Amino acid sequence: MWQKFGVKDRVLRQNMFMADEVQYNLIHRICESERSICLKASNETMIFAQSEGHNAWLWISKELAADPKNKLVQELLEFLKGNELPGISGDQVIVEHFAEAYSKANGLQFVPYMIMESYVCSEVRKPAHVEGILHLATRQHLETVAEFLAGFSEAAYGVKVEPSSQIAAAESAIETGNFYLWLVGGHPVSMANIAHRSPRHARINAVYTPSAFRKKGYASAVVAELCSILIAEGLDPMLYADLKNPDANKVYQNIGFVESGQVADIKFK
Template sequence: MWQKFGVNDQVLRQNMFTVDEVQYNLIHRICESERSTCLKASNETMIFAQSEGHNAWLWISKELAAAPKNKLLQELLEFLKGTELPGISGDQATVEHFAEVYSEANGLQFVPYMMMESYVCSEVRKPVHVEGTLHLATRQHLETVAEFLAGFSEAAYGVKVEPSSQVSSAEAVIETGNLYLWLVDGQPVSMANIAHRSPRHARINAVYTPSAFRKKGYASAVVAELCSILITEGLAPMLYADMKNTDANKVYQNIGFVECGQVADIKFK
């Protein structure tokens, strides 16, 4: 049986989920929104969470045997009948199985979109001899942040956008007070954002350095400083990285991030 739940539900604090919590950390953020669809199996061995218009996330406890797993998945498909999902994210074997049965039931096709590695950092290793200092982004950096966001869109997703189209997003992220820039002689050369804080972790995203400033340690420096801030707060820094971006993965590993499980991102069409 499936039932709705909210962000403070016990299912997000019980051991079966917390052992996979880094890999599935985004579920915390999804469940904070009242417009999201958050469902759990009554025995708390499975979670389905989707924010409107985005991929759903599906977590299944490793302790769950095959027969009850398939039964719960069939019940979930019944619950979702008539619901259009853009895609599904989670452990590769789990989401590929779901994608097969969901696509068959809805006359769709599914395509792999991205493979990500989830990382957590419990002890940060700051790079040495990197020029520059960390600064909180302010409105005076609005134009630069818009340019960086446009660059990030192309680098991370292959989507070219004009910096002018990113001004409102830049304003919004600056106003959170969680976007940081690495400055060298007053010039922003790299950025990183604390996207979300959950009870035990904090997720870093939007790590970007323009091509002219790469290979100088700036991304390593800004991310390492954010990790230090978060560890001081008593939170474990975590992030997701596209596995195809070998340079980024190497940067995170050198700082002290360790792998916590891959996430497959599948799209329906």
């Protein structure tokens, strides 16, 4: 039996989910939106969460045996009849099993898109001798942030966009008061964003340094400083990193991030 739930539901505070919370941290953000579909099994061993137009996330407790797990997946597939999912994210074994069943039931194919590592940092190691300072982005940085977002789109997703198309996104990011730049001589050379705060963690994303400024420790420095801010707030910083980018993964590991579980991102077509 499936039940709808919200961000304050006890299922997000129970030990089974909290054991995997870093890996599935994005579920907190999804559940904050009233337009999201958030479902839990009545015994709280499975969560399905999807924000409109985006991949659904599927969590299943590691304590659940194979037979009841398969039964819940079949019940979920029945519940989702008529719903079109762009993709599914979560533990690779779990989401591949779901994707195979969902594709078969809906006459679709599924394609592995990305595998990410989830990381958490409880004790930050700041890089030494990195020139520059952390600076909160303001409207005076609007065009630079738009350029950086365009660069990030190409570097992270292989999607080329014009900086002018990112002005609105840059405005929104700056207005949150959580978007930071690393400045050297007053000039922005790297960026990172505090994307979301959940009860026990805060997620960092949009880490990017233009190619002309790489290999100088700027990304390490800006992320490390954000970690210090968050740890001072009593939150553990976390983030997701594409495993196809070994340089980024190394940066995070060097400043204290610890691997906390992989997430497979699968698309349906």
